[in-house]
Amino acid sequence: MAEASRIFQTTLMPSLSQSLSLRKPSSQTISLRRTTPAIIRCTISTSDSTAKPAAENPPSLPIPWGCDVDSLDNAAALEKWLTDSGLPPQKMDIQRVDVGERGLVATNNIRKGEKILFVPPSLVISANSEWSFSEAGEVLKRYDVPDWPLIATYLISEASLMKSSRWSNYISALPRQPYSLLYWTRAELDRYLEASQIRERAIERINNVTGTYNDLRERIFSKHPNLFPEEVFNMETFRWSFGILFSRLVRLPSLDGRVALVPWADMLNHSCDVETFLDYDKSTKGVVFTTDRPYQPGEQVFISYGRKSNGELLLSYGFVPRQGTNPRDSVELPLSLKRSDKCYQEKVEALKKHGLSASQCFPLQVTGWPLELMAYAYLVVSPPSMIGKFEEMAAAASNKSTGGKEIIIPELEEQAFQYILDSCESSISKYTKFLQASGSMDLDITSPKQLNRKAFLKQLAVDLCNSEQRILFRAQYVLQAAFGTWDRTGHNKTHCLTFGVTWDWDKDWYKMGQGGTKRLFLFSFDI
Numbered sequence: 001m002a003e004a005s006r007i008f009q010t011t012l013m014p015s016l017s018q019s020l021s022l023r024k025p026s027s028q029t030i031s032l033r034r035t036t037p038a039i040i041r042c043t044i045s046t047s048d049s050t051a052k053p054a055a056e057n058p059p060s061l062p063i064p065w066g067c068d069v070d071s072l073d074n075a076a077a078l079e080k081w082l083t084d085s086g087l088p089p090q091k092m093d094i095q096r097v098d099v100g101e102r103g104l105v106a107t108n109n110i111r112k113g114e115k116i117l118f119v120p121p122s123l124v125i126s127a128n129s130e131w132s133f134s135e136a137g138e139v140l141k142r143y144d145v146p147d148w149p150l151i152a153t154y155l156i157s158e159a160s161l162m163k164s165s166r167w168s169n170y171i172s173a174l175p176r177q178p179y180s181l182l183y184w185t186r187a188e189l190d191r192y193l194e195a196s197q198i199r200e201r202a203i204e205r206i207n208n209v210t211g212t213y214n215d216l217r218e219r220i221f222s223k224h225p226n227l228f229p230e231e232v233f234n235m236e237t238f239r240w241s242f243g244i245l246f247s248r249l250v251r252l253p254s255l256d257g258r259v260a261l262v263p264w265a266d267m268l269n270h271s272c273d274v275e276t277f278l279d280y281d282k283s284t285k286g287v288v289f290t291t292d293r294p295y296q297p298g299e300q301v302f303i304s305y306g307r308k309s310n311g312e313l314l315l316s317y318g319f320v321p322r323q324g325t326n327p328r329d330s331v332e333l334p335l336s337l338k339r340s341d342k343c344y345q346e347k348v349e350a351l352k353k354h355g356l357s358a359s360q361c362f363p364l365q366v367t368g369w370p371l372e373l374m375a376y377a378y379l380v381v382s383p384p385s386m387i388g389k390f391e392e393m394a395a396a397a398s399n400k401s402t403g404g405k406e407i408i409i410p411e412l413e414e415q416a417f418q419y420i421l422d423s424c425e426s427s428i429s430k431y432t433k434f435l436q437a438s439g440s441m442d443l444d445i446t447s448p449k450q451l452n453r454k455a456f457l458k459q460l461a462v463d464l465c466n467s468e469q470r471i472l473f474r475a476q477y478v479l480q481a482a483f484g485t486w487d488r489t490g491h492n493k494t495h496c497l498t499f500g501v502t503w504d505w506d507k508d509w510y511k512m513g514q515g516g517t518k519r520l521f522l523f524s525f526d527i
């Protein structure tokens, strides 16, 4: 990300629109035309103001809140405000860092197993936070708006109040444009992430954010235009607030899984090497985390953003860890029924009953794959004589009715493995095509701004594609080795395919792989 920042230092953008609606934290809404000239600031832009954004919205306008992603001035003001507002003395402060641009760096020795942070609930933003503009909050609560859109609207409402909001120092230290796939245009997603299933996830997410905003606008904002003026509550500000939520919101297990923004704690960057997460600590009544290694003064302190694949980290946080450093990395392998299958219709019916469809993605890790993938492969290769078993296979592929029980059909094993191998090979060839072409992709670009943005996005895409392709190569290698072993020894291949590692299957991760639902309002985003 430090590299990203350097790349974009050349970009100049006007930072505020001329006309700004300021709302008072009272029952009145006032619209002011600013009397001072609009400030022109130097900012890093990862948005493409010339191409159509993915959700077919008007070109992105710069958000007037927040700061450059690496601003230390705003971070220092945040630190002072937090201390004045009750944050206890810390063993870290915010500094410029190599990983993540700004981060928390140890100022004292920190022991392994030590609890740190202690951010009090009064400094945490959740769905229960008090609105400076209380009428707006009451309206949203009356409509039973779920937590994510509620907090997104809250953030915009507080941001628009600028200095009158108690969160003004926090909001000023947030990135003006979070790194997130929400800011990639449809053309960029198609071009750079063509080989990866993350493209689909990004499109789905962008559509869900757009749909959520449209739903709020139609059902609430349009009925209360004085409380929610369009100059403030629009698609662009929602893109910003959802970008902030995707990259900073945390789920606190000890507070019944409530989601929250935790100022200060959200300056911690992610490392795939640590296994420690933020949570509310009932005994000290603050948000803490327990270190899983010691830190010396000057060392950056890390937490884990969850056991996420590189693609999921890119999707929400806008970065890709270095290749081979993420033990939780995975790639989505697309599997489909064959159109020429004599039992195509019967298989589709069986899958439908268990919430699956004729094309389905399953996650593949370097250490193995889920039993569901194998069950799906059995179904795909099953001959018409096994029609009586289609339901059982579909159920096992959905992991609903069998309770994770493994299905083994010895007479179909070889075909099922061959089918998985073919699917891996077809995915690998898509990555190879992209990676080979990526060397010459940007030659026709004339605008330096475009070139910089393209170079940055392309680098992220190349890193992602390399890491995903690596997992597929590994699966291909193991499958080919398994075929060899089976041929020589006649052993059941399933045992060769555990990759020598116990397969630990995380159901939540599976759900994330399935993408979100299109139902608005009930939609819940994964973090």
Ligand SMILES: C[S@@+](CC[C@H](N)C(=O)[O-])C[C@H]1O[C@@H](n2cnc3c(N)ncnc32)[C@H](O)[C@@H]1O
Pocket: 001, 069, 070, 099, 100, 101, 102, 103, 174, 175, 178, 179, 247, 248, 266, 267, 268, 269, 270, 271, 316, 317, 318, 319, 320
């Ligand atoms: C919760 S914030 C962390 C604080 C952030 N660095 C800041 O200055 O506001 C998450 C963002 O930090 C950056 N980040 C966190 N961990 C990173 C990592 N391992 N590599 C690169 N960027 C990282 C990404 O931009 C991500 O969207």
